[in-house]
Amino acid sequence: MKTLLISEYRQGKLLESTYELLAFAKRLNAESAMLLIGSEASLPDFGGKVYFAEAGKYGEYNPDAHKRLVMEAAQKEKPDYIVFLHSSYGWDLAPRVAAALKTAQISEIVGVVDGRFEVPACNAKLRRLVAPKISQSILTIQPGAFTYQGEARGTPSLERVDLDASIQRIEFLGYEEAEKKDVDLAKAEIIVSAGRGVGKKENVEVIAGLARVLGGELGATRPVVDAGWVDHSRQVGSSGQTVAPKLYVACGISGSIQHIAGMKKSDFIIAINKDKDAPIGEVANVLAVADVMQLVPALMTRLSK
Amino acid sequence: MKILVCIKHVPDMESRFIVNQAGDWFEERELAFRLNEYDEFAVEEAVRLKEKLGGAADITILSIGPDRVVEAIKKGLAMGGDRGVHIKDDLVYQKDPWQVASAIAAFARDKNFDLVFTGMQSQDRGSAQVGADAAELLDYACVTTLVNIEISGDVVTARRELEGGMRGIVRFKLPAVVTCQMGLNTPRYPTLPNIMKAKQKELLTFPVADFLKVDSLVVIEKMYPPEKKGRGQVLEGDVNELADKLAAILKEKVPALR
Numbered sequence: 001m002k003t004l005l006i007s008e009y010r011q012g013k014l015l016e017s018t019y020e021l022l023a024f025a026k027r028l029n030a031e032s033a034m035l036l037i038g039s040e041a042s043l044p045d046f047g048g049k050v051y052f053a054e055a056g057k058y059g060e061y062n063p064d065a066h067k068r069l070v071m072e073a074a075q076k077e078k079p080d081y082i083v084f085l086h087s088s089y090g091w092d093l094a095p096r097v098a099a100a101l102k103t104a105q106i107s108e109i110v111g112v113v114d115g116r117f118e119v120p121a122c123n124a125k126l127r128r129l130v131a132p133k134i135s136q137s138i139l140t141i142q143p144g145a146f147t148y149q150g151e152a153r154g155t156p157s158l159e160r161v162d163l164d165a166s167i168q169r170i171e172f173l174g175y176e177e178a179e180k181k182d183v184d185l186a187k188a189e190i191i192v193s194a195g196r197g198v199g200k201k202e203n204v205e206v207i208a209g210l211a212r213v214l215g216g217e218l219g220a221t222r223p224v225v226d227a228g229w230v231d232h233s234r235q236v237g238s239s240g241q242t243v244a245p246k247l248y249v250a251c252g253i254s255g256s257i258q259h260i261a262g263m264k265k266s267d268f269i270i271a272i273n274k275d276k277d278a279p280i281g282e283v284a285n286v287l288a289v290a291d292v293m294q295l296v297p298a299l300m301t302r303l304s305k
Numbered sequence: 306m307k308i309l310v311c312i313k314h315v316p317d318m319e320s321r322f323i324v325n326q327a328g329d330w331f332e333e334r335e336l337a338f339r340l341n342e343y344d345e346f347a348v349e350e351a352v353r354l355k356e357k358l359g360g361a362a363d364i365t366i367l368s369i370g371p372d373r374v375v376e377a378i379k380k381g382l383a384m385g386g387d388r389g390v391h392i393k394d395d396l397v398y399q400k401d402p403w404q405v406a407s408a409i410a411a412f413a414r415d416k417n418f419d420l421v422f423t424g425m426q427s428q429d430r431g432s433a434q435v436g437a438d439a440a441e442l443l444d445y446a447c448v449t450t451l452v453n454i455e456i457s458g459d460v461v462t463a464r465r466e467l468e469g470g471m472r473g474i475v476r477f478k479l480p481a482v483v484t485c486q487m488g489l490n491t492p493r494y495p496t497l498p499n500i501m502k503a504k505q506k507e508l509l510t511f512p513v514a515d516f517l518k519v520d521s522l523v524v525i526e527k528m529y530p531p532e533k534k535g536r537g538q539v540l541e542g543d544v545n546e547l548a549d550k551l552a553a554i555l556k557e558k559v560p561a562l563r
């Protein structure tokens with residue numbers, strides 16, 4: 001079995017997440033080749049074949065050209081699977097390639113069971129086992145689901161891929177960095193986070209109060225930040241900060257994949273949720289099934305004594 | 306400007322899900338359904354655009370699915386859509402994203418939409434494919450994970466979200482498909498008069514066979530709940546007892562409390 005792994009490259013550098021693709025190929029027991037649209041100054045530590053195109057020529061983000069480059073590499077390699085990360089680069093590019101090749105795509109793979117692929121559904125409350133009906137299909141893997149063990153080694157042999165004509169329907173104007181953070185949650189030993197389950201902005205103060213009593217920092221989920229209840233610098237998750245405190249208390253947080261990606265390395269996780277099935281329970285050491293706005297005040301009276 | 310907004314009707318994620326008899330989906334009876342969260346941002350953005358254009362836009366709200374999806378279409382109309390299109394398919398859950406996108410593209414093909422809004426992903430299946438697939442089929446420009454959009458004439462400047470809160474700024478021309486990310490805007494609540502008005506708006510219904518001409522490319526083998534890892538302890542019962550137990554755990558873990 002052969003895989004073509006589509007590496008990730010941004011701001012002049014190969015992204016570490018590229019190695020997750022190798023871990024996935026290993027999990028499949030597949031041979032792998034890569035495609036890198038990047039620069040020779042930042043090649044992967046990988047001893048196999050790398051189809052290579054210059055980001056200087058094709059851009060770091062130019063999906064119409066990148067789609068064609070993936071198709072070029074696929075035509076040469078004839079892989080069984082073309083594999084992307086389920087990332088802002090991968091979920092953007094993968095379906096374009098799938099639709100252009102009229103092939104199947106399976107997104108957000110978290111596991112492999114007898115050659116079929118396990119994907120989450122309904123905010124990770126369910127799983128589905130799916131398989132493509134045709135060969136040379138497209139897969140995107142969940143970041144963090146497959147981790148590379150050991151140190152990557154090797155020097156790739158490059159084979160250039162090129163397009164006759166450059167296409168650029170979408171002009172890339174540049175990156176805009178996330179706002180500067182005034183709190184560095186990554187350094188906090190204790191984080192108490194508020195999710196949408198706290199109900200309203202005023203209630204966030206109660207959760208912040210618990211954080212203070214515990215000597216920790218307040219964190220939050222994305223919808224709480226988007227609603228303006230908590231500042232963006234305190235958002236935990238794939239589009240916010242990645243944290244690994246000694247203690248993480250999740251208040252009214254369902255436990256979406258993107259939130260869990262940012263806090264699953266915490267040493268000890270306590271979740272307070274009225275829904276016993278909430279997926280946060282999968283990573284929590286303790287799940288207290290309760291109304292967070294009843295339990296937290298009751299807890300505070302016991303802690304301040 | 307002609308605008309199409311594609312929306313999905315999905316179960317409330319706080320529901321208790323039970324796998325169906327066939328083992329390929331969940332039991333839909335007893336569940337409360339709502340407008341897919343990401344699609345709410347899509348509808349809102351379309352309506353804001355129309356407002357900005359002083360009303361010089363026409364918004365079609367489209368959903369594929371069983372009769373219940375009309376509820377989501379009505380919400381879209383109450384938020385400011387002009388016309389609803391229900392493509393009726395009782396077995397939409399068995400269709401893969403490619404088929405859904407093909408049906409959307411077949412509907413849209415001869416209608417010259419300038420801008421198509423979709424959500425970045427559906428909450429029940431979350432494939433993040435339908436929008437980009439449809440763009441490819443229509444040969445439209447496509448920008449995914451939209452968090453900001455400005456339109457002047459037929460030139461669009463947009464920001465798409467990358468990891469860690471970074472954004473990429475892009476510029477492109479209409480016609481285009483954009484897939485909307487959470488936080489793009491704050492969706493409005495439909496007012497009662499607008500809910501009443503929505504009832505008078507045009508609602509077209511078509512059988513899915515009119516637009517769906519392709520087979521699925523993916524086989525769904527089964528659906529099942531995740532394996533319980535059994536790592537965690539689940540505390541249930543009276544709030545005061547729970548507070549006692551949690552306080553004891555916290556006192557053990559937290560130096561500041563000792």
Ligand SMILES: Cc1cc2nc3c(=O)[nH]c(=O)nc-3n(C[C@H](O)[C@H](O)[C@H](O)COP(=O)(O)OP(=O)(O)OC[C@H]3O[C@@H](n4cnc5c(N)ncnc54)[C@H](O)[C@@H]3O)c2cc1C
Binds near residue numbers: 262487
């Ligand atoms: C590309 C992308 C990036 C993303 N990045 C992030 C990210 O960085 N961080 C992030 O957090 N999310 C991120 N998200 C969003 C993510 O998918 C979820 O939508 C989000 O994490 C949900 O937040 P929540 O748990 O607060 O809300 P919900 O999912 O709505 O959950 C609320 C929870 O509160 C519980 N609850 C309700 N009322 C009560 C009560 N009274 N007492 C106790 N419990 C109650 C409910 O049972 C539910 O489990 C991202 C999404 C995408 C697509």
Ligand SMILES: Nc1ncnc2c1ncn2[C@@H]1O[C@H](COP(=O)(O)O)[C@@H](O)[C@H]1O
Binds near residue numbers: 434
């Ligand atoms: N059955 C459907 N009817 C209309 N639009 C849909 C349907 N399914 C998905 N979409 C649109 O496609 C987006 C992405 O869906 P998905 O690829 O399933 O994650 C959704 O946010 C909707 O905008």
